[in-house]
Structure formats: structure tokens, C-alpha cells
Amino acid sequence: MIVFIRCDDRLIHGQCQTKIIPLNKITRVIGVDDATAANPMLKRIFEMAAPQGVKVTVHSVADALTPIRKCMINDKRTLIITRRPSTLLKIYKAIPDLMKTINVANMPKEKDGFWVRRDIWVNEEELAALKELDALGATIQFQQFPGDGQPELYFKDIQNQH
Numbered sequence: 359m360i361v362f363i364r365c366d367d368r369l370i371h372g373q374c375q376t377k378i379i380p381l382n383k384i385t386r387v388i389g390v391d392d393a394t395a396a397n398p399m400l401k402r403i404f405e406m407a408a409p410q411g412v413k414v415t416v417h418s419v420a421d422a423l424t425p426i427r428k429c430m431i432n433d434k435r436t437l438i439i440t441r442r443p444s445t446l447l448k449i450y451k452a453i454p455d456l457m458k459t460i461n462v463a464n465m466p467k468e469k470d471g472f473w474v475r476r477d478i479w480v481n482e483e484e485l486a487a488l489k490e491l492d493a494l495g496a497t498i499q500f501q502q503f504p505g506d507g508q509p510e511l512y513f514k515d516i517q518n519q520h
Contacts, residue, residue: 366463370407377503389416444487
């Protein structure tokens with residue numbers, strides 16, 4: 359079962375290891391990023407980044423669809439993580455019945471981007487993807503990690519500002 363969906367430019371890192379995975383009792387992580395999946399060294403680093411007992415695989419968008427579908431119907435508590443909302447949008451278009459709650463965390467500053475909060479910046483391409491995800495019925499929350507001390511902020515709160 360898919361229990362958490364996250365966009366974070368760092369994919370698996372300390373916050374995932376110490377907060378997201380334990381709090382959600384995650385036993386499986388599916389990383390989805392075309393560039394990481396195509397780089398054997400990076401792929402291996404991310405596959406080794408999770409706590410012991412948590413299976414991690416990194417896939418291209420096309421190759422991730424089958425494992426995601428399988429995890430939707432099995433009992434493995436699964437985290438799906440992508441670097442960008444635009445990647446997640448491709449997944450939602452292929453699997454429209456995927457759970458509709460999305461956590462957006464670290465996204466680096468870019469030239470055409472605007473600041474959302476802390477280390478979350480959104481550029482025009484990602485804003486368009488977020489708008490489309492919202493139109494598909496997704497609830498999009500901006501939060502670094504559970505209990506980060508920040509007030510709740512959702513895409514619906516900022517969508518008309520940009």
C-alpha cells in the first residue's frame with residue numbers, strides 16, 4: 359500500500375531516514391527520477407541510503423509504473439519519492455487512482471522560481487505541474503518533515519499568488 363508520496367530534490371536523505379520512514383512505518387521506497395535511474399553510481403547510493411530493513415529501488419518514470427501499481431495492492435508500506443512535481447504528474451497521468459495526498463519538501467532556488475517557505479522554491483514548470491495535480495484532485499502540502507514547527511501550508515493557500 360502506498361502510504362506517503364513526496365517530492366524532494368534530495369530524494370532519500372536524513373529527514374527521510376529519521377522522520378518520514380519511521381513515522382509512517384515505511385518498508386519500501388520507490389524513488390522515481392530518470393537521471394538518477396540512468397546513473398548506476400547515483401542509483402546505488404540512493405538504494406543504500408535507507409535504514410536497514412527498508413527496500414529501496416530507483417526507477418525511471420516508465421519503469422516505475424509497474425512496481426507502483428504492485429505496491430498499491432500489496433501490504434508493503436510504501437513511500438514514493440520524486441525530485442519534482444512534474445515527475446509526479448507523469449505518474450498520476452499513468453496511474454490516476456494513486457492516493458491524492460502529496461508532500462512537497464526541498465526544491466532548490468532557480469532563476470524563474472519563487473519562494474514558498476524554508477527551502478522550497480517553485481519555478482514556472484513545477485507551478486504548472488502543481489496546478490495540474492491540484493486539478494486532478496490532489497491535496498498538496500508544503501512541509502520539510504512532520505513536526506518541523508512550521509504552520510501547515512497547502513497549494514490551495516498559494517496558488518493564486520503566482
